[in-house]
Amino acid sequence: MNGDTLVQSRPATRSGASWNFGAGPSRLPDAVLARAGDSLLRRAADGMAAIERPFAGTTFREILAAARERLARLLGVPDHYRVLFLAGGATHQFSAVPMNLLDPSSGLRRAAFADSGYWSRRALAEASRYAETTVIARHAGDTPLAVPPLGEWTLPPDTAYCHITANETADGVAWPAWPETGPVPLVADASSCLLSAPMDVSRFGLVYASAQKNIGPSGLTIVIVREDLLHRPASMAPLPFQYRLQAAEESCANTPPMLAVHLAALVFEWIEACGGLTAMAATNMRKASLLYRAIDESGGFYVAPVEPGHRSMTNARFHLGQACLTERFLDEAEAAGVMHLRGHRQLGGVRASLYNAMPEAGVEALVGFMADFAEQHR
Amino acid sequence: MNGDTLVQSRPATRSGASWNFGAGPSRLPDAVLARAGDSLLRRAADGMAAIERPFAGTTFREILAAARERLARLLGVPDHYRVLFLAGGATHQFSAVPMNLLDPSSGLRRAAFADSGYWSRRALAEASRYAETTVIARHAGDTPLAVPPLGEWTLPPDTAYCHITANETADGVAWPAWPETGPVPLVADASSCLLSAPMDVSRFGLVYASAQKNIGPSGLTIVIVREDLLHRPASMAPLPFQYRLQAAEESCANTPPMLAVHLAALVFEWIEACGGLTAMAATNMRKASLLYRAIDESGGFYVAPVEPGHRSMTNARFHLGQACLTERFLDEAEAAGVMHLRGHRQLGGVRASLYNAMPEAGVEALVGFMADFAEQHR
Known part of the structure; x- marks a missing residue:
């Protein structure tokens, strides 16, 4: 019996429904999907649907500001952090983070990485193109898999930041607690776990997460960055990657991915309504x-x-x-x-x-x- | 009488409708808006809406391939060009183009620019961060505005490419004909004119256009690039900016902005149906x-x-x-x-x-x- 025959002959789940267990893009909440058509695609009395509006206009700016505030409230983001909504996925941040956080003229030319699996190695490989890198922690054994040991990490003095992958989407490994990195800012790729549970943002210098897991559709990445890190020079970063500029322009230094922002705003509302x-x-x-x-x-x-x-x-x-x-x-x-x-x-x-x-x-x-x-x- | 009072007392247009003349994001075709809800947001028999599907799955790959082929057909893109669907806007390409097309080890370290207005100067300013630059042509007079003179342009021998802004969205200036640049690849930012009329892509080494004018929503940029230019090293380009990689991976080297791709696909169908x-x-x-x-x-x-x-x-x-x-x-x-x-x-x-x-x-x-x-x- 070949696969095709099996596909034909098997019944659906006991309930008759179908479920997408893919790693992302993922299912949207039913309530968000139900509202999305009206919210995004229906023309209002002034003849414009949300996705047709100018990004510099008050309507979109209000939606963006409300989304930013609601996200900050959900996560309890402290006041000295900025929340950015940027185009692209976590892969864009694999280069944007070193481009923004290295500061060679102040002696900060190194990025330290904890190797916890596939995506931390992807982030490391990309950072290696722009920075000196050090793997500061790696899980020794093979199986059972685990994150690297948490003990005291001794970071070289030229370390600009220390990067962890908060949840390894491919390996299925998550940190049970956050490592201590002293004065070196801890950076987390939280793509597949941000908003799945509370997260103490104050433990991090920077947290980023692509949207297509818990936040909405692909094409959008959230960056939460501590304000003092915005003063590093970012001299090699393409303009839309520059955190300081995007913070100053409220994520609108160039046209943002509006449709994804709209959907993310609906998802944040849903999370709040769920408790x-x-x-x-x-x-x-x-x-x-x-x-x-x-x-x-x-x-x-x-x-x-x-x-x-x-x-x-x-x-x-x-x-x-x-x-x-x-x-x-x-x-x-x-x-x-x-x-x-x-x-x-x-x-x-x-x-x-x-x-x-x-x-x-x-x-x-x-x-x-x-x-x-x-x-x-x- | 103040502005607010005027706003209250004026009637709408003679027809009662409202029209968005903004520079982008712009109106979507009525037929596209009418189809978008069902196409993007309605769950199919397998329980998934288009925006919830894996980007590596056959459904999305087929939509992407069909969109690419339809766009190539509409524009008559020659076979030795590749069409990419990338995250972000034209501003991302202001750095991606020099990062991909410069080739210092082959002596190609310069980008030449025609200064025709606001957006060509924005593209020039960003390229200057990565390349030696030359302004090869500039309109001499003040008014009436015009593109720079077309005559013979003598480009320095280390010129990697020559950039024009095919249509100046802010200045309202467009090129009546394309300049001759001999063996130097001509690159055009065609954000506000691509698909508004036929365009002879074979005259260019590379054409790029953000979507939020004639193509769909913001968050997506089309890049059409001649294959021989994919062999330059792109050693500084962030991974998702690398044209050669994105061409090899059919725009899926990382998760693409799927929602915008879906809408663009509907817009291409509409253009074809219109003739x-x-x-x-x-x-x-x-x-x-x-x-x-x-x-x-x-x-x-x-x-x-x-x-x-x-x-x-x-x-x-x-x-x-x-x-x-x-x-x-x-x-x-x-x-x-x-x-x-x-x-x-x-x-x-x-x-x-x-x-x-x-x-x-x-x-x-x-x-x-x-x-x-x-x-x-x-």
């Missing part, structure tokens, strides 16, 4: 626990390679004890409506992304499918 | 002629500062003979439903942007208002 980040975290914890328990209690049919305390709440990674069943598992999952479970192409296996907009019913459908599949193939 | 770029040009010519005639025949009440042969078809700039009436004109225009006519903040006066999606009825409303206003205040 904020504490409520998000509670739901996300229940979803992750349900899935990891199904893995751990499968008697080795499913295996999670990450050490329990370091498991990502948003990107749960596992593989099948019998690796030869993986393709069949993925095919049947698609047909059963639990979709896009294939692991990152560099790592293989299975990955279920459980971002904010994934309801508990989706995770119940997934563990239901996993139980059925295990029973059939054990 | 393509020849049809666009015919309509745009009628719209521009109607407006410029109203200006030229106003007996000096309205004045167009640009030489007739160099007037932009998409961004018509003019001022009032009695400059003291400008604010009143702009206030009453807003109230009358002909909106966002204020000239660029650096240049003042009035500007009407007549992109593809502005119907002739909008321009008729504008010239009707202008006639009424002139009659009242002459």
Whole structure:
């Protein structure tokens, strides 16, 4: 029986619904999707839809300011930080961060990295094109996977910043606590975890996150930066990458990705209406626990390679004890409506992304499918 | 009588409709706006809306490939060019172009610029941060405005490329013909004119255009680049700026701005259904002629500062003979439903942007208002 036949013959999930477990772009909250058409695409009495308005006009500026304030409120961003809405994805920040934070004339020519997996190595590779780099911490062992040891990190005196990947989207590894870096600003790529739970921004010099996980559509990245870091020269940074300029121009030094900003604004409203980040975290914890328990209690049919305390709440990674069943598992999952479970192409296996907009019913459908599949193939 | 009172008391346009003459983001075609909700935001049978799908999945890849092919067909892009869909706006390309096209190790360390107005100077200022620059041509006189003289341009032997702004969005100036640059690749910022009329891409080494004029929403820029230019080293370019990489990865070296790509795809379909770029040009010519005639025949009440042969078809700039009436004109225009006519903040006066999606009825409303206003205040 080939994959196509399987796809035809399998029923949908028990509930009949379909769920996208892809790593991003991700599901939008139902309430946001329901409002988006009217909010973005319907022409108002003055003949203009939101996406047709000038970016310098009061309507868009008010939406942008409200989104910025709501995000700051949700996260409790301290007053001495600035929130920027920039075009592009986290990959743009892999170069923008060193371009903005290095300051060779003050002796700050080095970027330190903790190597916790695929995306921290991607960020490191890009920074190496602009900076001296040091890998300051790396997990020693192979399995179970974990973030590097947290102990005292001794950073070279020319270190401009220390970068961590707060949640490794591909590896499924998350930091159980933040490292101490003394006076060196800690920078976090929080793409796949920002807004999934409270985050103490004051522990960081800079936090960035692409939108297509918990925030909205692709094409937008949030940067939260401590004001004192805006005084570094950024002499090589392309104009739209310059944090100081974008902060001064309220993210409008050039035309911002307005449609994505509009959608992000709706998502922030939804999170607030749901009870904020504490409520998000509670739901996300229940979803992750349900899935990891199904893995751990499968008697080795499913295996999670990450050490329990370091498991990502948003990107749960596992593989099948019998690796030869993986393709069949993925095919049947698609047909059963639990979709896009294939692991990152560099790592293989299975990955279920459980971002904010994934309801508990989706995770119940997934563990239901996993139980059925295990029973059939054990 | 103050501005607010005027705003309250004026009627809308004769037709009752309102029209956005802003320089961008601009109006979307009615047919595109009508389809956008269903195309982008409605969940399909598999439970996913277009904006929720993985960017690496077949659905999005097919939409992207179809958009690329349709754009290439509309413009008649030769086979030895590549079409890229990149995040951000034209401002990103102000640095991406020198970062990709300079090749110091082959002696190509210079960028030549024709200074035709505000945006060519912005592009020049940004390129000067990465390249030796030369202004190769500049319009000598003050008024009437025009593009620089076309005659033979002698480019220094270390010139990597020569940059023109095909249509000056702020100054309202357009090139009546393209300059000859011999073996040096000609590069055009065509943000405000691409797809408003046919364009012979084979005359250029590279053409770029931000989307928020004739293509769709902000956050997306089209780059059309001749393949031989992809072999230059781009050693300083941030990864998502690297043309060779993005060409190899079909614009998906990192997550692209999917929502904007979806909308652009709908706009390309609309242009094709309308009869393509020849049809666009015919309509745009009628719209521009109607407006410029109203200006030229106003007996000096309205004045167009640009030489007739160099007037932009998409961004018509003019001022009032009695400059003291400008604010009143702009206030009453807003109230009358002909909106966002204020000239660029650096240049003042009035500007009407007549992109593809502005119907002739909008321009008729504008010239009707202008006639009424002139009659009242002459």
